[in-house]
Amino acid sequence: MFCFLRRIVPSRRHISPTTFQQLLCVQNQWLPSTARYCNSISTNGHSFTISYLIDTCGLSPEQAASASKYVHFESREKSDLVINFLKNLGFSQSQILRLTKKVPQLLRFDPEKTLLPKIEFFISRGVSSSDIPRLLCSCPSIMKRSLNKQLIPSFDFFRDLFQSNDKLIQALKYCSGILLDINTHAVPNMKLLKEVGVPESNIIKFLQFYPRTFTESPSKFNAIVEQVQEMGVDPSKSQFIIAVYALSSQSKATWSKKANVYKKWGWSDDDIVAAFRRSPFCMKKSVDKIDATMELLVDKLGCPPSTIPNYAVVLSLSLNKRIVPRASVFQVLLSKGLVKKKSLLSIFVCTERDFLNRFILSHGKEGSKLLKLYQAKLDVAG
Known part of the structure; x- marks a missing residue:
């Protein structure tokens, strides 16, 4: 048994199931002491379930009503055991809320038989105890899948692919859902990328940093890949996988709203495609961020809108920490003809x-004033 689990749950070889349950319970203040939640059986089990989900788990009335379709209990004994077990593992209230909202059946699980073996497995493969809540919350459905039939084989498959436990664990913290249904989702999607010419090294990098994209159904993933190809993005370049990620992570309606903002500032459809091809992240920024950046570049700095797609990466940079401070320096230099x-x-x-050397330090005495201006703007940005 691993050290952190020893502190939480003594070895099962030395305790009875009854003692195990007692040890998982914490002091009464961890849970609300509302009178209607006493351990006696409720006369209305469905109402009790909804009330428990609201007051103990933190669900809204609507969420509780929805979750109660999948879980039903008439006393709090077993569900309290699960809640206390999660709290002892370091799960926050918001994380418990996410788990119970996504997998309400969790409240009927036996922590020792269903939850503990999965946690022990992940820790044995290098996941730190502090990362367990994040890993499980990234895809709550992992809690109800078979450890031996699915999670272990999937983990071993990706570990061999990455040739590194650390890289796989990083991916799992973003989305542990890649361990689910790999033969019907991740594997076919990886195969498609290879078929269209994406280098294996880029596929592995894509999987490491954007694992959730690989959980898309193959039909949707194929449609996205085709769309990226039609835009003329080169599969051999890293922009291709970023473009696939950018498209898969937002709806068509969201894409349309962002495109309309660019059009408001004079871009054509071809300009949008050209910018996306060069820097796909230009379509990942919020509508407000896009609008504010274009306003600064076009209205305040007088940049022709038609020239911006050639420098589309600018649109993905921080407005307050990069663009505004450097623009302030540029305006001073421009006013002095420098x-x-x-x-x-x-x-x-x-x-x-390069920025400091070319646009600040190379201007002698003027450079000290520019440096103060630049630093002041950075300080404002925090």
Whole structure:
């Protein structure tokens, strides 16, 4: 048994099931002491279930009503055992809310038989005890899948693919759902990417940082890949996998809203595609962020809208921490005739070292004033 589990749950070889349950219980203040939640059987089991989900688990009345379709209990004994078990493992109230909302059946599980073996397994493979809540909450459905038939074989498959436990664990913290149904989701999706020309190294990198994309159904994933191909994104480049991620992580309606913002500032459909092809993250920013950035570039700095797609990466940069501070320096330099207006967009994409050397430190005495201005803007951004 692993150290952190020893502190929480003594070895099952030395205790009876009854003692195990008693040890999982914590002091009464961990749970509400509402009178109607006494351990006696409720005369209305369905009402009791809904009340328990609201007051103990934190669900809204609507969420509780929905969850009660999948779980039903007339006393709090077993469900309290599960809640206390999760709290002892470090799950926050919001994480318990997420679990019970997504998998209400969890409240009927036997922690020793159903939950503990999964936790022991992940810890044995290198997941830290502090990361267990995050890993399980990234895909609550993992709690009700077979450890031996699904989770262990899937973990071993991806570990061999990554050739690293650490890289796999990083992916699992983003979305442990990749361990589910791999033969009907992740494997076919990876195969498709390889068929269209995505290098295996890029596929593995994609899986490591954007694992949730691989949980899409193959039909939807195929449609997204085809759309990215039609936009002319090169499969051999890293932009291809980022473009697939950008499309899969938002609805068509959301994409349309963002496209309309760009069009408001004078872009055509071709401009949007050209920008997306160069920097797919330009379509991952919020509508407000896109609008604010375009307003600064076009209205305040006088940048022609038609030139921005060639520097689409600017749109994915932080407005307050990158664009505004550097724009302030540029405006001073421009007013003194020390730079040309056509170099505006390039000032945002160069490295921090190049920016400081080219646009601040190279200007002698003026440079000290520029540095103070630049630092002041960064301080405001936090």
